[in-house]
Amino acid sequence: FQGVCPARKPGPGMLLRAEQEFNIQREGSFLIGDRESDVEAAKAFGVPGHFYKSGSLLDLVKSIVNG
Numbered sequence: 001f002q003g004v005c006p007a008r009k010p011g012p013g014m015l016l017r018a019e020q021e022f023n024i025q026r027e028g029s030f031l032i033g034d035r036e037s038d039v040e041a042a043k044a045f046g047v048p049g050h051f052y053k054s055g056s057l058l059d060l061v062k063s064i065v066n067g
Contacts, residue, residue: 010040019045030064032057 007013015031018024031042032050042049052060 009035009037010044012041012045015041015045015047032060032064 005011005013007017015024019026026045026047030048030050031038031045032052033039033042034052036051039049039051048064050060050064
């Protein structure tokens, strides 16, 4: 297989599909991922991407939501 599938990260294909299937609103949305390709996919989709390395995921979400 020579081509790159747009559904594979860092392409936004999976996020575009989820947007349609689940009526996701980009405004106010963000993505947390544990790989750089997750953050790149978020950027390609037009939402902030946040890298999760370790520690409390809840604390990371709170820091994002609370600014």
